Amino acid sequence: xxxxxxxxxxxxxxxxxxxxxxxxxxxxxxxxxxxxxxxxxxxxxxxxxxxxxxxxxxxxxxxxxxxxxxxxxxxxxxxxxxxxxxxxxxxxxxxxxxxxxxxxxxxxxxxxxxxxxxxxxxxxxxxxxxxxxxxxxxxxxxxxxxxxxxxxxxxxxxxxxxxxxxxxxxxxxxxxxxxxxxxxxxxxxxxxxxxxxxxxxxxxxxxxxxxxxxxxxxxxxxxxxxxxxxxxxxxxxxxxxxxxxxxxxxxxxxxxxxxxxxxxxxxxxxxxxxxxxxxxxxxxxxxxxxxxxxxxxxxxxxxxxxxxxxxxxxxxxxxxxxxxxxxxxxxxxxxxxxxxxxxxxxxxxxxxxxxxxxxxxxxxxxxxxxxxxxxxxxxxxxxxxxxxxxxxxxxxxxxxxxxxxxxxxxxxxxxxx
Ligand SMILES: [Zn+2]
Ligand SMILES: [Zn+2]
Numbered sequence: 001x002x003x004x005x006x007x008x009x010x011x012x013x014x015x016x017x018x019x020x021x022x023x024x025x026x027x028x029x030x031x032x033x034x035x036x037x038x039x040x041x042x043x044x045x046x047x048x049x050x051x052x053x054x055x056x057x058x059x060x061x062x063x064x065x066x067x068x069x070x071x072x073x074x075x076x077x078x079x080x081x082x083x084x085x086x087x088x089x090x091x092x093x094x095x096x097x098x099x100x101x102x103x104x105x106x107x108x109x110x111x112x113x114x115x116x117x118x119x120x121x122x123x124x125x126x127x128x129x130x131x132x133x134x135x136x137x138x139x140x141x142x143x144x145x146x147x148x149x150x151x152x153x154x155x156x157x158x159x160x161x162x163x164x165x166x167x168x169x170x171x172x173x174x175x176x177x178x179x180x181x182x183x184x185x186x187x188x189x190x191x192x193x194x195x196x197x198x199x200x201x202x203x204x205x206x207x208x209x210x211x212x213x214x215x216x217x218x219x220x221x222x223x224x225x226x227x228x229x230x231x232x233x234x235x236x237x238x239x240x241x242x243x244x245x246x247x248x249x250x251x252x253x254x255x256x257x258x259x260x261x262x263x264x265x266x267x268x269x270x271x272x273x274x275x276x277x278x279x280x281x282x283x284x285x286x287x288x289x290x291x292x293x294x295x296x297x298x299x300x301x302x303x304x305x306x307x308x309x310x311x312x313x314x315x316x317x318x319x320x321x322x323x324x325x326x327x328x329x330x331x332x333x334x335x336x337x338x339x340x341x342x343x344x345x346x347x348x349x350x351x352x353x354x355x356x357x358x359x360x361x362x363x364x365x366x367x368x369x370x371x372x373x374x375x376x377x378x379x380x381x382x383x384x385x386x387x388x389x390x391x392x393x394x395x396x397x398x399x400x401x402x403x404x405x406x407x408x409x410x411x412x413x414x415x416x417x
Contacts, residue, residue, distance in 0.1 A: 012042045013068050016049045019061070021356070022070045022089060022099045022317075023349060026082070026309050030103035031073045033198065033342035036185045037350040038062040038069070055088040065354050070096075074309065079130075079285055082312030090317055097157060098356070099319045102349045104341040105307040106288050106329025108298040109208050109251070111279060117325055118255050119206045119337045120274050122178065122348040123305040125281040125321035126162060127154060130311040131297050132284035155318040161356055162320070165278055170355075177351035178344065179273045185343050198343035200272040201336055203256045207240070208328055211291030213249040215240065215331035231331065240332050274324070274344040279304035281321045283311035291330035305329075322349045 013019065025031040041062035042048060049061060049070075060071040070093055074081045082101075090096060107117040117123070154162075164170040186198050209215075216231035217223035222244070225232035235243055255275075280303045288294055288306040297303065306329045310321040324341030327333035 010040065010063055010066075012048075016070075016093050017095045019068050019070045019093050020095055020097045020358070021064075021067050021353065022072060022093060022096050023064075024072050024074065024082070024086065024089070024099055024101050024309070024313060025103050026074045026077045026101075027103060027342075028073065029196070029338060030342045030345070031071070032194065032196070033185065033339070033346040034071060034102050034349065035060070036188045036192075036194075036343075037181060037346045038064055038071075042068070050092075052088070052092040055092045057085055057088050057092070059089075059092075064350055066358060067353055067356065069353070078308050079283065079312035082309035083315055084312075086313050086316035086319075096317055099313060099317045100349050100352070101307075101310055101313050101319060101321045101323070102342075102345045103307075103309075103323050104326040104338055104345065105281070105305045105321075105323035106294070106327050106333065107305050107325030108294060108303060109253075109328050111277070111298060111302075111304040115277070116253060116255050117275075117277060117304065118253055119325055119327070120200065120272050120340055120344050121325045122274050122276045122344050123281060123321070123323055123325065124162065124165065124276060124278045124348070124352070125310060125319075126278050127280050128283050128310040128314050128319070128321060129280050129301045129303060130284065131282045131301060131303070132286060133311075154320075158318055158320060161352075162278060164355055165276070165352075171276060171278075174348070174351050174355070175273065175276050177354060178276065178348045181347035181350045182272075182274070182344060185347055189343075196339040196343075198339050200340055205336055206253065206256055207247075207332070208251045208253060209245065209291065209330065209332050210249050210251055211295050211330065213245070213291070215245060216243060218244045218246055236331075239334060245332060272340075272344075274348070276348055277304050281310055281323075282306045283308060283321075288329040289331050289333065291328070294329045320352075322352060324348075 023034055025034055039062070041060065043059075043061050047059070047061075049059070051057065051059065057072050062069060062071070070089075072085060072089055074085050086099065089099070105123060107119070107121065107123065109117055111117060165174050182198075189197050214229065214231060216228070216235045217226045220226050223232055223235065225235055280301055282288070282297060282301065282303040282305065284306065285308065287308070288297075294306065298306075305321075305323060305325065307321060307323055310319065313319040322345055324343070324345035326335075326337040326341035
């Protein structure tokens, strides 16, 4: 059968209970990127699944690879919004086994010895640390320790999935598939005429300043904050160019010099090959915008990235954060990398789901071959009042079925008896 592709079509699930996976996004930009990795939508002609009483969320349903997935957009950023939305999600979709939080985050540039994270890379949470949950002592903040105390351990299901990616083989495979899906996503954005094309912004735009070098007016003639250790209100929202942040304070990144990092144009799409990192992800209610605090907190808790929703989600459902690095969580951050990072996250999410093992379903609800173009539906019949029961024969059948190892054949014309 070599060379003959078997056409497989997937039937639309009939119930909300058929969904085991959800993807949650905090920003419309993230949601739009994820929508491009769906292979099929189940609700293009209107919502079919409804929601539980009291649930205010709006859902998009469809298929990503072999999985049915429900996609939700949070009404706001942050932990409280994430927790509320996820609680409602759980009330409507009661059989969810895993939620992936897909989107953008701030990366820790050097999370460990010889480990270098650059913009566009993807982080996958092994555990989530609510780093701003604890006690403020004079001059010192003590965090309640990691996930084990505050958020519960990741489920066995999640741990076994992530263990695959801790092997070099598994991680290489995940990265290769992510790059493939990224190219498809970029092409799809172009075909659909999307506002964002999710292109790689270029190595020259990936700038890391020394953690001690603060984003403020750099020259005395511009502003007096140049003499202070803090930025003035104007500087906080200004760009590095406007403030004259000095390139001599940037840290050269080894990986940006690598040849394969930026691929030549491929059918109109520039494809970067993001690396994927597994580790602790810091989740807090404040935006991390300080290089020095970033490094201090990351060192203390073994973090590779910072974001704002993971803690709220993982309180409610088993959750993995899969986020693209769009800045270095310092004061110089800007929005230039957001759409590309959202795209690498969406692509990695799809690659990760490909490795996720599905639980057994009634065969009917998963696959059917292309030989039957009509969707199959099971309609439960109520008992027919005119049914004339042949009691003694049925009793005989029941007795036979109850005997272990026995086989019973019912022979006759369909619909007659
Ligand atoms: Zn200033
Ligand atoms: Zn700056």
